[in-house]
Amino acid sequence: MLGTPTRDRIAERREAVRAEILSAAWDVAREHGVAQLTLRSVADRVGMRPPSLYSxxxxxxxxxxxxxxxGWATYLEECHRYLPGLPAEPxxxxxxxxxxxxDYSVADPAWYQLLNQRVVPGFEPTAESYAPSVAxxxxFKGQLAALGIADDAAVDIWVVVVGGLVDAQLANDPGGERYAALLDRxxxxxxxxxxxxxxxxxxxx
Amino acid sequence: MLGTPTRDRIAERREAVRAEILSAAWDVAREHGVAQLTLRSVADRVGMRPPSLYSxxxxxxxxxxxxxxxGWATYLEECHRYLPGLPAEPxxxxxxxxxxxxDYSVADPAWYQLLNQRVVPGFEPTAESYAPSVAxxxxFKGQLAALGIADDAAVDIWVVVVGGLVDAQLANDPGGERYAALLDRxxxxxxxxxxxxxxxxxxxx
DNA sequence: GTCTATACTGTGATAGAC
DNA sequence: GTCTATCACAGTATAGAC
Known part of the structure; x- marks a missing residue:
């Protein structure tokens, strides 16, 4: 009787293709804008015909x-990587x-637009994809709580200030430093x- | 010899049609989103065929x-109307x-998206249309200056705070009151x- | 001048051959 | 799984009726 393989090579290959498509999609989004992403442009980049993406x-x-x-999962990893090295002084x-x-947002406006704004018309993230953003x-809430900032309203105002800086930078001075210079203040x-x-x-x- | 009419009835009619088309466009934008606006939907609403809009x-x-x-011109008028009635206490x-x-922004997200965000892919306002937004x-700068807030950076931070509240409300709690409740704070x-x-x-x- | 009719390109999506 | 063929509909542009 045949044994059961411990690795599912087909599933692995399938996942690799998905990752390749996603990578191409990010390239296109960064190059031409999130909303300008088309199935043709993604398919061209991965060497497929558009309908093949539906597989x-x-x-x-x-x-x-x-x-x-x-995008959120990657940023979450990034946070776990850099947070330990930060200064303790509040x-x-x-x-x-x-x-x-x-910096992360301004360096990759496509990332910020897709994840933090509503630039894609009919798109609502599914619960599964939304989970890492909640994480x-x-x-962030934990970080603020560790500094003694515990109430939810104060956390919301933190989001308002930081998000407002990014929004203003991307909308009013794209490519500039106008609002970056105001961050510390x-x-x-x-x-x-x-x-x-x-x-x-x-x-x- | 014929006199010159003081009113150009043709130009007036033309301007009225333009205004009608714009009104229909705003209706569509509010109903289906700014980016979902199509010439067909606008034409349908004004009782025209799409190509006629090109006239x-x-x-x-x-x-x-x-x-x-x-949108900016209307808001500018609105400001001139309500500012005189505001309290003097800073x-x-x-x-x-x-x-x-x-409130103006949250009541009309389409207005805010078109005028303060970058939701329409290839759209850049012309200098003429940009003028009222500068006004x-x-x-606003004059209002803050009258309160003793004169330096440009402080004005920019005002924009960050108020814009951040609107952005967060529209993106994270559309239809809710979560960030509206934080405004005074x-x-x-x-x-x-x-x-x-x-x-x-x-x-x- | 203004509108209708129509054609052209490009988009997301589906069906079916291999 | 990938392809070809095709659909419905978007935006654009031109020709021509009135």
Missing amino acids: HFDSKNAIYDAMFGQ RARLRAIARHFF VMEL AVEMYADHVGLPPATTREDP | HFDSKNAIYDAMFGQ RARLRAIARHFF VMEL AVEMYADHVGLPPATTREDP
């Missing part, structure tokens, strides 16, 4: 959905968290508001 | 452009200005930051 994704929105889930830590999210939000405003103690360690010589 | 607008983007200019005045913009921005945070004096007059009995 791997049920629809164009299913591709968006997978991108949404993958204001410096807030600045670093905000700066990271801001990121919980992570905005974080100070927030830190004062939630009553964080003034910085204890000096940073300038 | 009044050079392209679909020209319609977006006219909507952009009209913090109350800031709250009122923020609340007005927030609104100058008006966010404005207080900003007022504290720019050093506005505490409110002098009591409002509660």
Whole structure:
């Protein structure tokens, strides 16, 4: 009698093709904009005919959905990687968290548009793809709670300030530094508001 | 010899048709989303065939452009109408200005998306249509300057806070009140930051 | 001048051959 | 699983009736 293979080579191959398609989709989105993504452009990039994509994704929105889930999952990993190295001093830590999210978003507007705005007309993420974004939000809440910022409203205002900076940068000064230059000041405003103690360690010589 | 008519009835009629088309375009945008606006849907609503729209607008983007200019011009008038009635006390005045913009935006997401976000792929407003938006921005700057908030960075942070509230409301809690409820608190945070004096007059009995 | 009729290109999506 | 063929409908543009 034949044994059961421990690896499903077909499923692995299938998953690899899906990942290849998603990678191509991100390339197209970054190059031409999230909303300009077409099945033809993705198919061309992976060397397929457009209808062949339907063997791997049920629809164009299913591709968006997978991108949404993958985008948040990747950012979640990124957070787990850089958070341990951040300074412990509350204001410096807030600045670093905000700066990271801001830079990450501005460096990849397609990522921010798909994951944090509503630029794709009929697209609503499925519960499965939405899960990693909730995990990121919980992570942020935990970070703020560790600094003594516990109430939900204060967390929401944090989202407003950081998100507002990114939105303003992308909408009003794409490619510039106008709102990036305001980040530290905005974080100070927030830190004062939630009553964080003034910085204890000096940073300038 | 014939006299020259003081009214150009043809031009008036033409302008009326343009206004009718724009009104229909706004209806469609509000109903189905800014990006879902199609020439067919607009033509259907005004009782025309799609190609007839080209007699009044050079392209679909020209319609977006006219909507952009009209949207800001209308809001500018709205500002001139309500600003005189606002309280003079700085913090109350800031709250009122923020609340007005927030409510106006949330009540008409299509307006906010077209005028303050970048939801329409290839659309860039022309200089002419952009002018009224600059006028609104100058008006806001003047309002803040009258309260002693003069430096440009502080104005930018005002835009970040108010815009961030609207963005978060539309993206994270469409139809809800989650960020609307944080508006007064966010404005207080900003007022504290720019050093506005505490409110002098009591409002509660 | 204004509108209708029509054709052209490109898009998402489906059916069926292999 | 991938392909060819095809559909319905979007935006664009031209020709011609009135």
